[in-house]
Amino acid sequence: xxxxxxxxxxxxxxxxxxxxxxxxxxxxxxxxxxxxxxxxxxxxxxxxxxxxxxxxxxxxxxxxxxxxxxxxxxxxxxxxxxxxxxxxxxxxxxxxxxxxxxxxxxxxxxxxxxxxxxxxxxxxxxxxxxxxxxxxxxxxxxxxxxxxxxxxxxxxxxxxxxxxxxxxxxxxxxxxxxxxxxxxxxxxxxxxxxxxxxxxxxxxxxxxxxxxxxxxxxxxxxxxxxxxxxxxxxxxxxxxxxxxxxxxxxxxxxxxxxxxxxxxxxxxxxxxxxxxxxxxxxxxxxxxxxxxxxxxxxxxxxxxxxxxxxxxxxxxxxxxxxxxxxxxxxxxxxxxxxxxxxxxxxxxxxxxxxxxxxxxxxxxxxxxxxxxxxxxxxxxxxxxxxxxxxxxxxxxxxxxxxxxxxxxxxxxxxxxxxxxxxxxxx
Numbered sequence: 117x118x119x120x121x122x123x124x125x126x127x128x129x130x131x132x133x134x135x136x137x138x139x140x141x142x143x144x145x146x147x148x149x150x151x152x153x154x155x156x157x158x159x160x161x162x163x164x165x166x167x168x169x170x171x172x173x174x175x176x177x178x179x180x181x182x183x184x185x186x187x188x189x190x191x192x193x194x195x196x197x198x199x200x201x202x203x204x205x206x207x208x209x210x211x212x213x214x215x216x217x218x219x220x221x222x223x224x225x226x227x228x229x230x231x232x233x234x235x236x237x238x239x240x241x242x243x244x245x246x247x248x249x250x251x252x253x254x255x256x257x258x259x260x261x262x263x264x265x266x267x268x269x270x271x272x273x274x275x276x277x278x279x280x281x282x283x284x285x286x287x288x289x290x291x292x293x294x295x296x297x298x299x300x301x302x303x304x305x306x307x308x309x310x311x312x313x314x315x316x317x318x319x320x321x322x323x324x325x326x327x328x329x330x331x332x333x334x335x336x337x338x339x340x341x342x343x344x345x346x347x348x349x350x351x352x353x354x355x356x357x358x359x360x361x362x363x364x365x366x367x368x369x370x371x372x373x374x375x376x377x378x379x380x381x382x383x384x385x386x387x388x389x390x391x392x393x394x395x396x397x398x399x400x401x402x403x404x405x406x407x408x409x410x411x412x413x414x415x416x417x418x419x420x421x422x423x424x425x426x427x428x429x430x431x432x433x434x435x436x437x438x439x440x441x442x443x444x445x446x447x448x449x450x451x452x453x454x455x456x457x458x459x460x461x462x463x464x465x466x467x468x469x470x471x472x473x474x475x476x477x478x479x480x481x482x483x484x485x486x487x488x489x490x491x492x493x494x495x496x497x498x499x500x501x502x503x504x505x506x507x508x509x510x511x512x513x514x515x516x517x518x519x520x521x522x523x524x525x526x527x528x529x530x531x532x533x534x535x536x537x538x539x540x541x542x
Contacts, residue, residue, distance in 0.1 A: 127240050127248060130252060130255050131236075131240050133255075133256075133259050134233075134236060134237075134240075134258075134259060135233070137259045137262045137263060138229065138262070140263075140266060141167075141168060141171065141262060141265070142168070142226075142229070144266055144270065144449070145164055145168060145269070147286055147288075147449070148286055152164060152273065152277070153165040153222045153225075154215060154218065155272075155273065155276030155277065156214050156215025156272075156276065157276040157279050158275065159211055160528070161271075161276065161530070162211075162214050162272055163214055163217070163272075163276075164269055164272075164273055165217075165222055165225045166214045167266075167268055167269045167272070168225050168229060168269075169194070169197070169198045169220075169225045169229075170198045170199075171258075171261065171262040171265050172198070172225075172228050173194060173195065173199065174258055175232050175236055175258050176190065176194075176232050177199075177202075178257075178258065178490060179236065179239070179251055179254055179255065179258065180232070180235055180236065180239060183239075183247060183250070183251055184235075184243075187239070190227075190228050190231045190232065191220075194220075194228065196208060196209055197209050197220075201492065202489045202492050203489075203492065204488065204489035204492065205489050254490070256320045257320075257322075257490075257493075260515065261493075263512040264515075266445065266512050267445065267511050267515075270445070270450045270510040271531050273394070274381075274392075274393075274530070275530045277392075278381060278392050283392055283397040285393070285395040285396030287395055288395070288449060297458075298341075298344060298403035298455045298456055299340065299459070301339055301340065301341065301343075301347070302340045303337040303339060303340070304337065304338050304339075304434075304461065304462055305335065305336075305541060306333070306335065306338060306430065306433065308334050308336060308433075309332070309333060310330050310331075310332050311330065311331055311332075311333055311429065311433040312330055312331075313328065313329060313331045313432055313433070313480075314326045314327060314328035314329055314519050315328060316328060321517060321519060321520075322493070322521075323483070323485075323486060323493070323494055323495070324477075324479070324480075324483070324494040324498075324521050325519040325520065326480060326519075327480055327481070327482040327483065329480055329482065331433075333429060333430055333433060334540070334541075335541040336430055336538055336540055337538065337539050337540075337541055338430065338434050338536065338538050339536045339537040339538070340462055340463055341462075341463040341464050341536065342405035342406070342456070342464055342468070342469055342471060342534045342535060343406050343417060343534065343536065343537065344403055344405060344406060345389075345400055345401065345402050345403070345404055345405075345406050346402040346403065347406070348379065348409070348417060349389070349402070351416075351420050351421075352378060354420070356417065356420055357371060357376060357378075361419075362416040362419045363412065364412060364415065364416075366412075367412035367526070367527075370412060370527050376413075379406060379408045379413070379529070380408035380409075380530060381393075381408050382400065383397070388400075393452050394450055394452075401454075401455065403456075404452070404454055404468075405453045405456070405464065405468055405469045406469075406534050407468075407469045407508075407532050407534045408529050408530065408531070408532065408533065409534060409535070410472075410526060410527050410533070411472045411502045411524075411528075412526055412527060413529070414472040414533075414535035417535070418537055422539075423537040423538060423539045424537070424538055425473055425474040425535060425537070425538060426473055426474065426536070426537075426538035427473055427475045427538075428473040428475035428503040428505060428521065429475070430473075431471065431473055431505045431506075432518055432519065434462060434465075435462070435465045435466070435505070435506065435518050436518050437462075438461060440466050440516060440517070440518060441466060441467075442465070442467020442468060442507065442516075443467040443468050443509050444467045444508075444511050444513040444515070444516065445509065445510050445511055445513060450509055451509040453468040453508070453532065454468060454509075466506050466507055466516055467507055467509060467511070467516075468508060468509050468534075469532050469533060469534030469535075470504040470506060470508045470511075470522055470532060470534065471504060471505050471506045471533075471534060471535050471536055472502060472504055472534075472535045473502065473503045473504065473505055474502075475503045476501065477497065477501035477502060477503050477521065477523035479495070479498055497523065500525060501523040501524060501525055501526075502523065502524065502525070503521050503522070503523055504522040504524065505520070505521070505522070506520075508531070508533075510531075510532050
C-alpha cells in the first residue's frame, strides 16, 4: 500500500484530526482581507481562496464522491475550478489564471468548506467498518495534503504581498529577538557506512519516502548549523553573484536574466539590508539562517566556501541521530527563521528553513506509483527537481519526519529555503 495511516485508529480519531487540520487552515486565513484572498503573483503560486477550495475538493473527490453513494457535490463546476493536476479526474482551469477567479467569492468558499466538513463527519460516523478501514489511509493523506497547502498558503501569500509597494504586514508580529551570539560554524564528522534511508514505518508517510533501503555513505563532515544571512552577505560582497566560476551553467543564465544580486525579499537601504516578512519590512537579522535562496544560490555559495551541499542521504542519516524538534508553523500564524541557539551536535536540522540538498528528486529503489488518480500525487514530478529536507517556520507543527522529501525546481526561492554545508573528510 503506497500510503499508510496507523495514526488513525478509530472514527473519533479520524474526525478529530480532520477537524483540527481544517480549522488550522481557516485560522491562517482569518486575519486576511478578502482582497488578500485573491492574490496570485506568478503561475507557481495560488490564491489563498484557491488553496482553501482545492483542499476541500480533494476530500470531496477522493473520499465523498468516490466512496459515498449518497453524496451530492457542492457545485458541478468546482471540480474543474479546483482540480490541480489530476489528469485522470478530468480537465482543470489553467493554473496561471487562478487569480482571475473573483467568483466564487470568499464567502462561497467558506460555505463549500463547511459543506464538505459536515459531509465528511456524517460519512465517517455512519459508514460500515470496512469502508472506514478503506478510506482511513486516504483521510490521512488528505490531512497531510491540507497541511502542505497551509504552507503553500503562507509562502504564496508572502510572494503576492511582496509585490505591493506598501510592503504590508498581515499577521501580528511574531519575530523573536536573537540571542547574544550565534554559534560559530563548526564541522561535525559523520562516520558514514551502510545506512538505512526512508520511512521507518511509524505513523503516516507519503509514498515517495519509501521503500526503506540501504545506502552506503563515505565519511563526511556536516556544518553544525545552516548558513546565516551575515555569511551570505560576505559571499555577495566578495562578488559571488558576478563570478561565473561558482555557478552552474543554467544557474548563470537564470541569475543574469533575472538580475539576481541578493536573496528574494531583500532590499538595501543605504548601508542597511532590509527583509520583507509577513509582519512588514524589517531590518535583516544577520544571525538568522539565510532563506528564500534557490538551489543555484546554495550551490554557488558552497563552491565559494570550498564546500558542497549534503546529499539527502547524508542529511537524513545525520538528522536521524537527533530529536525532531524545531520552530514550525504554530498558533495560526507563521514565525520567521531565528538564529541558532548554542549547543552541541547539529543545530536547526528541523524547522526555521528547508535545507537544499545535492540530490535530485528521483524514486527510491522499489518505488511503485499507486493505481488510479491518487498515483499522480508524487511520482509524476520526479524530473527536474531537487530535494529539500527538514521543514521550515511555515511547515505545520507535527507534519515533519526525518524521511520527509520536499522537492522544488532548482531556481525556486519563494519557499522558506536555506542550506547547510558539507564536505568530504580529508
